[in-house]
Amino acid sequence: MSTRPRFAPNRWCLRLVCGVLALGLAACQPDARTDAASVASPEVLARLDALDPDLRLRPREIDDELRELSAQQPPGSASRLAVLGLRAVVLARVDEAARYEDLREQLAQWPGREDPRVATTLRLTEAVMEARRAALSNQGQKLRKILGILDEIDETGQPQRQLLTLWEMRAGVFTEQGEFDKALRAGHRVLELSDGPIATLTRRVYARLQLAAIYAAAQQFDQAVKTQAEAEQLAAGDKRPLLRYFVAVNRGSIYQDRDRAITEAASQAALEAARETGFDDLIANALANRADDFLRKKEWASAIALTTEAVRLAQKRNDVYAAALGRHNLGIALMHTGQITQGRQEIEAGFKQAAEAGAATGMDALYEEYGRALQEVGLTQDAVQAYLKERQFRRQLYRDDLRKTVLEAQEALEADRRSREIELLNRDMSLKNEQLRASQLEFRLWLLMGGCVLAAGVLLLMAYRRVRRTNMALQSTNERLKVQSERDPLTGLANRRHFQAAIRQREEQDLLRGSVFLIDIDHFKRINDNFGHAAGDTVLVDVSRRLRQALREDDLVVRWGGEEFLIVIKSSDPVFAQHLGQRLLEAIGGQAVVHERHTIPVTASIGFASFPIEPHGVSLHWERAIDMVDTLMYMAKAHGRNKAYGLQWADAADGDALLALSEQMEAAWHDGKVRLSTPAGPAQWTEPRP
Template sequence: MSRVISASIKAARSPVGMRLAGYLSVLLLSIAGLSACQPETKPPAKTSQVAADETVMAMLERIARNSGIQQAKHEEELRILQPKLNPGSPELMELLLLRGGMSLRSNQEDVFESSLKVLGDWPEGAGKNNAKLAHQLLLARRFLAKGQLAPAKKEMTGFAAYTEANTNITMLLRGHALMSGLMAESGDLDGALSHINIALKLAEKAQKSWRRADLLATLADLYVQAQQVDRAEQTIVDALHEAERDPDPSMMYSIQTMQGIIYAEQGKQKLARKAKLAAVESARTSGAEDLLALALANLADLSLKQGDYATALSLSEEALPLAQSAKDMSTESLARANSGLAKIGLKRVAEGKRDVLASIAFDEKRGANSSAAGTWQELGSYLERAGDLEAAVHAYHQHRKLIDVVLRDDTRKAVLESQAAYDDERRAKDIELLNRDMSLKAEQLRERDLRLKLWAALGGCVLLSGVLLGLAYQRIRNSNRALARSNAALRVQGERDPLTGLSNRRHFQAAIKRLADQGKLSGTVFLIDIDHFKRINDSYGHAAGDSVLVEIAKRLRSTLRDEDLVVRWGGEEFLIVVDTRDADYAGVLAQRLLDSIGCEAVSHGQQSIPITASIGFASFPVAPQSLALSWERAIDLVDTVMYMAKAHGRNKAYGIQAIAADDEASLLLLAARMEAAWHEGSIKLLALHGPEQASASS
C-alpha cells in the first residue's frame, strides 16, 4: 500500500487527491511566514535590532517551508523563540499560527489553546484584523482535524469581508487556500479552483517562488480530483519550473511525488517510477529521515504493483529503521505492511502475514480504521494469489467489518451535513413565506385605510380588494406547495446515490423495517462485489470506473422487479433484498444476476471494459431450522459467503442453502469457519458460475 506525504506536511494522499486533514494542512502550514508579504528585493542596511528581526522572519519562513518534516525539532525552535518576541508583533502572530498548526498534528491541546488565546486577546491596532482571521483559521483547522467539515465551514462565515485593503497578503492567502480546501472537500471543485487561483495571484504579489510552487502542486491535485489529468500534468510541470527558481529538496520531493500520482493515474508506469525515484533522491538530499523513509516506502509500493517483490522488500527494509529512528509511526506501519506483502509475494507466507498483521494492529490501535481496512483488503488479495484461501476469506471478512465502521462514520457525517443543508433551506423558505405574509398584511391594512376614506365613492374597491386577497392567498398556497415539493425532493436526494441513482444506506435503514419483523429479517439477501474494480480504476481511469458502476446499476434494475430493494452498499458493492424465502428462486436469480453483469463488456468512450462480479446470497430465516436473524447478522453472513466466491476465483455466486445449527449462537460459530464447515458438511452451499467468456477476459 502507498501513502504520499507532501514535503510541507505529513498527510495521507489517495491516488486521486489528498485526504481532508492533509490537504488543508498543506495549504495552511506551507503558506506561513510574514515575509511572504514583502517583495524579494535586496534590503537596505539596517540597525542590529532590525537585522535580528530579519533573522527571526527568515527562521519562521524556513520552518514554514519545511514544517512537515523534522517537526519535533521545529516545535522546539518555536517554543524557545516565543518568549523573546514582543506582544502584538507580526513575528509573534506568524509563530502562533505555526505552533498552533503543528500542535494539532502532535495532539498538544495545551499548546493549541495557548496559541488560540493569545490571538483572541490580540491588542487593538493595525494587526487586529489579521489576528481575528488567524484565530478563525486555527479554529477551522481544529474542526477539520476532527473530520467535522460543517463546523469548519461555519467558522469561515464572513471570510468575504477580508480584502487586501484590511488584511495582509499572507493572511488573505491562507484564507483563500483554506476556502479552496473546504470547497474541494464539499464536492464544489469549481469553487475550490476559484479560491486557489486567487491564492496564486496573491502569491505572485508576495514574490516567493516556493509558495507559488506549493500552490501549483495543490492546483494539480484539484485537477486530478476533477478528472482533468492532462491539465494536472501541465500544472505540475509549471510547479516544477517554479520550484527550480528557488530549489528546496523537500519541495522538490512534494512535486515529484505529485508527478508520480499523475503519471500513475494516466497509466504511465515508467514515468511514475522515474518520478518516485527522483522523489527518493530529493528526500535523501533533504537529510530528513522521516521524509526518506516515506519516499522509500512509496517506491516499495510501486514495486509491489509491478510484481517486483524482491525490490519491494529491499526498499521496505531500508525504510523501516529510518521511520523508527524518526519516530514516524505511520510510515513505520506502512513499511512493515509493504514488507509483509512482498514476503507473501516471495512465498514466505507465514512470515509476511505476521508483518502485515502487526501493521494492521498498529493502525487499528491509533484509530486509523481506513488505512487498516485497506491493508486487510490487500492482505486478502495477496493470500488469495498465494493459495491460502481460508486466510484470504478471513482477511476479506475483516476488511468488510472494518470498512463498515468507516462507512457508517462517513454516512453519519454526510447525513448530518445533508440535514443541516435541509434545515438551512427550510429556514430560508420559512423566512420567504413570513415576508410574503407580512406583505399581505401590509396590503390588507392599506386596503382597509383606503376603504374607510373612499367608502362612499369607491365601493367597488371592496370587490377589487377581495380579488387581490384571493390572488395573494393563491400565491401563498402555491409557495407552500413548492416548499413541500422541495422538502420531498430533499428527502429523496438524501436517500439516493448521486452516481447510480440507486438507494443508499440511509434509504435502506428505513426500507428494511418492512422486511424485518421485530428486528428479524424475512427474505433473500444478495451482496454483489465488482471483481478487480481497483484494477479497472488504475487501468482505465476513475471516469471509466464510474461508467462501470452506472452500467452495473442499470443491469441490476433490468434484472430485478420494481418492488425489489437495490442499494449501492459502498464503493463497488451492491446489496439486494428480495421479498421471498424460496431458495430455488434465489439460486435462479443469482445466476441471472451473474449473467446480466458479465454478459458483455462495458463501453467507455473507445474503451471496452470486461466486467464480472462475485455474489453471496442466502434466504432468511435459515433452513432447515428456520433460524431468524437480525438484518445486520444476515448481511454479515452473506458477506462471508460472498468473499468465499472471490477467494475461489471470482465470477461466481455462492449461496447458503442450509446450516446444521439449532440456534443462532451455533449458526454464528459455523459461519465463522465457513470454508471448513462447508467441507465438513455442516453448511450446504450452492456454487454458480458466471459467463465463461467474461471470466476469461477478466
C-alpha cells in the same frame, strides 16, 4: 500489487501538498510590504526568512526565538504581527496548548481591531493558525469551514503571503475531496499569488507542482505533464535537495498509473534527495514509495529491506500511522516469501497500533490488501475474515459520511422550514391586518353602507383561501421530502430507510421469506483512483440501471452502501436464485461502462441465499440473513471476484445452528455441511486502467 499508504486518500498528491505547505512556511508571514500604511521592518522580515529553513528541524527553539523577537517589536506594529504570523505556523508543529493559547491571547488583544483592514489581517492570521491545527488533526469539515474566510474577505491590501498559504490549503482540501473544479480554481489563484510581488523561485516551483498534482488527480494528464515540466524547468538550476525531493515526488505521482519506469526513477531520485536533506519524515516517505515499487514487481527481498528501514524511522519519530503502515507492507512482503506467521504478526501489530491511535480512514483498504495476500498464499478462510473486517470499516466510514450528509441536509431543511414559518407568520399577520381594517371599515360605514360587512367577509375568505393553499403546498412539499428521504439521490434506488419499512412486509413471524442478494462492485476504489470520483458515480448509476433491467418491477433493489447493492425478491426457490445470480453477473460485467473518453470494465462479487434454507426449512431475521449473505459475498471475493456464491443447502436444524455454520462457511463447505452454487461472471475481464 500496490501497497500505498492508505491513511490518506492519495499518498503522492497529499504528501506533495503537505510538503508545499511545510516548506513554504515563510508564506504565512503577513506581507506588510504590500501595504504602505503598515510596513514591517526589513530587518525583521530578513530574520524571519533566515529562520525558515530550520523550522522543520527545531520548531520549539524557533518558537522561542520568535517569542523573543516579538517582544522586541513595538505593540501593534506590522513587524510584531509578521512575527506572530510565523509563530502560528511553527506552533502547528509544536502543538503545545500553552504556547497556542498565548498566541491566541495576543491576537485577541491586538490594538486597533476596530480598523476593518487590521481586523481582516488578524482574521487571516488566526485562520492560518486554526487551519494548520485542523489539518494536522484530520478535521476536514472544520478545515473547510475555516478556509471559507477566503469567500468572505476583500483581499485588496491584505498580506499576500498569508493569502497564499490559505489558498494552498484550500486547493489541497478540494483535491482530497474530489471537487476538482474548485481545486483548479484555487490552484490557479496560488499560481497568481506565487508569480506576484512576493515571487521567489521556490514559491513559483511549488505552485506549479501543486497545480500539476491537481490536474493529475482530475485525470487531466496532458495538463499535468505540461505544468510539471514548467516546474522542473524552473527548478533545473537549483541543487537544493528539498526542492529536488518534491519535484521527484510529484513526477512519480503523475506517472504512477501510466509509466511505471518513470515512476520508479522518480521514487529513486526522491529517496536520494530525501537522504541528502536528513529529514527522517521525508526519508521514511521516500522509502515507502520505493518499497511500493518493489512490492508491485514482487521483488520481496528489496521491499523487506526498505520497509524495515521505513518502520525504524517512523518509530524513531513516534509516527504511529507511518509505523503501522510500514509494518503492514513489511508483513505483506514477508508472507510472500514464505514467512507467513511472521508476516501476519507484523500486519496484526500494525492494525493494533493504528487502532490504538484512533485511525479509521484507510483501514478498509489495508484489510482488503491483507485479504488478497491471504488469498494468494492459500488461506482462503482467513481471507474471508479479513474481507469482513474491510467491510466493517467501510460501513463505518459510509455511516460517518452519511451522517455528515444527513446533518447538512437537516440544516438545509431546518433553514427552509424556518423560512416557510416566517412566510406563514407574515401571511397570518397580513390576515390579521386585513381583519382589523375590515372591522374598522365596518364600524365607520355601518350606517352608510351595509354591504361593507359582505366586502369584509369576502376579503377574509380570500385571505383564508390563500393560507389554505399555502398549507396544502407545505403538505405536498413534506410528502415529496418523505419520498426523497427514502431514495438514494445518485442512483434513484431505494435506500436503507425505505428498505427497513418495506422488509417488514416480506417477513413471517420476524423471519425472512424470499431470496437475498448482496452485490459489491469489484475494485471500486481503483476505479475512483484511476478515473476519478465522477467516473465512479457513472459506474454506480450504470450498474443501478442494469440491475433494474435484470429484475422484475416488484423486486426490491437498494443501494446498501457506497458500492454495495441489496436485492430482495419474493421467490424462495434456490434454483431460481442461482439463475438470477448468473444473470446479475452477466448484466453487470457483460459490457464496460463508458465515462467520457474512458472505457471501464466492471464486475461484481455477489452473495445470495433463499429462505427458508433447505432441507430443514430454517429461516432468519433479515439482519442475520444479510450478515450470512455478506459472508458468502466475501467468499466470492476470496475466490477470485467476478463470481456469485449462493447457499443452496445447509445441515442446520435451527437458526442458531445455521449462524454457527455461517461463521465458518468455508470450512463447512469443504466438510459437506453446506452446499454452495458458484456461478461465474463473464470471462473477458481485466483490471480497470485509464
